[in-house]
Amino acid sequence: MTEKKNTNIILFSGDYDKTMAAFIIANGAAAYDHEVTIFATFWGLNAFRKDEQVPVKKDFLEKMFGKMMPQGADKMGLSKMNFAGMGSKMIKHVMKKHNAVPLPDLIDMAKEQDVKLVACTMTMDLLGLQKEELIDGLEYAGVAAYLADAEDGNVNLFI
Amino acid sequence: MTEKKNTNIILFSGDYDKTMAAFIIANGAAAYDHEVTIFATFWGLNAFRKDEQVPVKKDFLEKMFGKMMPQGADKMGLSKMNFAGMGSKMIKHVMKKHNAVPLPDLIDMAKEQDVKLVACTMTMDLLGLQKEELIDGLEYAGVAAYLADAEDGNVNLFI
Amino acid sequence: MTEKKNTNIILFSGDYDKTMAAFIIANGAAAYDHEVTIFATFWGLNAFRKDEQVPVKKDFLEKMFGKMMPQGADKMGLSKMNFAGMGSKMIKHVMKKHNAVPLPDLIDMAKEQDVKLVACTMTMDLLGLQKEELIDGLEYAGVAAYLADAEDGNVNLFI
Numbered sequence: 227m228t229e230k231k232n233t234n235i236i237l238f239s240g241d242y243d244k245t246m247a248a249f250i251i252a253n254g255a256a257a258y259d260h261e262v263t264i265f266a267t268f269w270g271l272n273a274f275r276k277d278e279q280v281p282v283k284k285d286f287l288e289k290m291f292g293k294m295m296p297q298g299a300d301k302m303g304l305s306k307m308n309f310a311g312m313g314s315k316m317i318k319h320v321m322k323k324h325n326a327v328p329l330p331d332l333i334d335m336a337k338e339q340d341v342k343l344v345a346c347t348m349t350m351d352l353l354g355l356q357k358e359e360l361i362d363g364l365e366y367a368g369v370a371a372y373l374a375d376a377e378d379g380n381v382n383l384f385i
Numbered sequence: 386m387t388e389k390k391n392t393n394i395i396l397f398s399g400d401y402d403k404t405m406a407a408f409i410i411a412n413g414a415a416a417y418d419h420e421v422t423i424f425a426t427f428w429g430l431n432a433f434r435k436d437e438q439v440p441v442k443k444d445f446l447e448k449m450f451g452k453m454m455p456q457g458a459d460k461m462g463l464s465k466m467n468f469a470g471m472g473s474k475m476i477k478h479v480m481k482k483h484n485a486v487p488l489p490d491l492i493d494m495a496k497e498q499d500v501k502l503v504a505c506t507m508t509m510d511l512l513g514l515q516k517e518e519l520i521d522g523l524e525y526a527g528v529a530a531y532l533a534d535a536e537d538g539n540v541n542l543f544i
Numbered sequence: 545m546t547e548k549k550n551t552n553i554i555l556f557s558g559d560y561d562k563t564m565a566a567f568i569i570a571n572g573a574a575a576y577d578h579e580v581t582i583f584a585t586f587w588g589l590n591a592f593r594k595d596e597q598v599p600v601k602k603d604f605l606e607k608m609f610g611k612m613m614p615q616g617a618d619k620m621g622l623s624k625m626n627f628a629g630m631g632s633k634m635i636k637h638v639m640k641k642h643n644a645v646p647l648p649d650l651i652d653m654a655k656e657q658d659v660k661l662v663a664c665t666m667t668m669d670l671l672g673l674q675k676e677e678l679i680d681g682l683e684y685a686g687v688a689a690y691l692a693d694a695e696d697g698n699v700n701l702f703i
Contacts, residue, residue: 231695236542238406240465243586247556247702250666254687260695268402269465287479294466306558306587307612317670320605324669348409351483352476369413376540377390377419381694383554383702384406384542395701397565399624427561428624446638453625507568510642511635528572535699536549536578543565543701 231260233381236372240269240296241305242314242329248385249332255381256339264336265372267346270385271355273299273333274345280359288354295353298361299329337363344371390419392540395531399428399455400464401473401488407544408491414540415498423495424531426505429544430514432458432492433504439518447513454512457520458488496522503530549578551699554690558587558614559623560632560647566703567650573699574657582654583690585664588703589673591617591651592663598677606672613671616679617647655681662689 233255237248248264256262266274277298284292296302307313321328327335336343344365350356357366376382392414396407407423415421425433436457443451455461466472480487486494495502503524509515516525535541551573555566566582574580584592595616602610614620625631639646645653654661662683668674675684694700 233691233695236406236410238403238544244556247554247585250687251554251691254691255695258688258691258695260691267406287475290475291479316605316608320609320670320672326666326670348485352479352485354479369409370417373392373410373413373417373419373540377392377414377417379540381691381697381700382540382542383700384544385556385702395565395569397562397703426565446634449634450638507644511638511644513638528568529576532551532569532572532576532578532699536551536573536576538699541699541701543703 231255231258232375232379233260233262234372234376234379234383235262235264236384237264237266237270237273238268238384239305240272240302242299242302243304243306243317244385245270245273245299245302246329246332249329249336251383252341253332253335253339256336256341260380261342262336262339263342263344263375265344265346267349269295271345271349271353272296272302274343274360274364275355276359276361277301282356282358284354291353292355299333333361390417391534391538392419392421393531393535393538393542394421394423395543396423396425396429396432397427397543398464399431399461401458401461402463402465402476403544404429404432404458404461405488405491408488408495410542411500412491412494412498415495415500419539420501421495421498422501422503422534424503424505424526426508428454430504430508430512431455431461433502433519433523434514435518435520436460441515441517443513450512451514458492492520549576550693550697551578551580552690552694552697552701553580553582554702555582555584555588555591556586556702557623558590558620560617560620561622561624561635562703563588563591563617563620564647564650567647567654569701570659571650571653571657574654574659578698579660580654580657581660581662581693583662583664583685585667587613589663589667589671590614590620592661592678592682593673594677594679595619600674600676602672609671610673617651651679
């Protein structure tokens with residue numbers, strides 16, 4: 227067991243704003259020398275999709291989920307005041323104005339700071355998402371791996 | 386105080402997907418020999434409603450809440466892409482295909498593993514839910530009981 | 545480092561019901577002699593807006609956000625069954641009937657119990673909210689301050 231502090235975030239919701247909050251906390255904790263894990267499950271996994279179409283074999287429902295869910299972090303909507311994408315555009319606009327780091331860059335920063343990014347394999351099965359469709363640098367695991375990290379965690383959050 | 390690890394989940398949201406996440410984590414933690422508590426409050430309490438109508442005396446607003454809220458875990462919608470119940474049907478369909486355990490069975494598993502299921506009494510008062518309308522095997526308590534468990538918890542989550 | 549137990553709540557969502565849950569937990573924890581912090585970020589910050597219009601200089605988008613977001617805790621909607629404000633009225637009605645403490649009073653109680661209320665400065669920048677528009681008695685800080693509190697926390701929640 228390590229002496230390092232430990233932050234574990236379950237990223238469940240596929241919203242731009244909540245995912246941003248998750249990565250701001252993760253990057254902050256990593257900067258304070260925590261070991262940090264983001265365990266992406268359900269809609270949260272959309273944050274780790276590549277933003278292009280990847281040709282993989284899918285059945286009908288998997289194709290439908292694939293089409294309907296946001297393809298990558300930048301395409302996600304807001305949890306509130308999304309107004310069919312308008313709100314999300316507004317937020318990105320003000321973020322740019324205030325030189326705030328956009329979400330895809332927050333994810334890159336997390337990787338550079340060795341935040342462990344985990345894709346929930348059960349969700350991948352359910353929603354028919356395949357490794358080829360997800361960004362590089364992920365680990366693949368289930369709830370057991372999450373619990374092993376979290377039970378010694380200092381900061382555990384469900385976002 | 387026990388030497389056992391301790392997982393406490395506040396189940397606030399009455400969504401099928403989030404409730405499923407709560408019970409997958411709870412069952413996983415119980416399998417790892419944690420003491421696990423799910424404290425259901427607000428809409429989360431709907432997961433513990435019986436799926437039939439129970440004849441109890443209610444005033445007008447209580448009847449309305451009773452009608453409008455999902456009657457039991459299996460009737461809850463998704464937090465995203467619910468499309469008036471379509472999304473929830475799709476998820477159940479793919480879950481069946483992948484032999485994933487449906488939510489009502491996850492709740493039964495939790496009971497068998499001695500996960501403590503607590504119904505928030507303040508919410509029962511507010512929404513006019515009575516013990517007769519809730520599934521068997523629950524404990525009844527308020528925020529004080531939650532805090533007593535959580536302050537020594539290893540994994541505390543608000544879902 | 546103090547011997548006191550420590551509860552830290554990130555208040556992200558600007559919903560009446562979730563904010564109520566946050567303050568009920570916070571007040572409970574304070575009553576049990578925890579050190580309690582509520583760190584309000586994103587939509588959660590709306591809980592700390594004054595309920596009147598405050599004349600401050602804003603650009604166009606900041607004015608739009610200001611208009612569209614709920615002006616203070618009492619104006620927030622429900623996370624579920626809001627029905628354009630109807631649900632939120634219904635909840636307030638039953639709360640009154642059951643002598644439950646309304647949200648603005650829960651916030652006052654938190655202040656009286658020395659719950660530390662923190663406004664996320666990054667969010668204030670993004671949404672164009674200024675100190676003059678927020679209630680008295682707040683502290684102003686960023687994610688670093690949150691992490692400093694949370695890493696020694698007993699109960700950490702993201703609401």
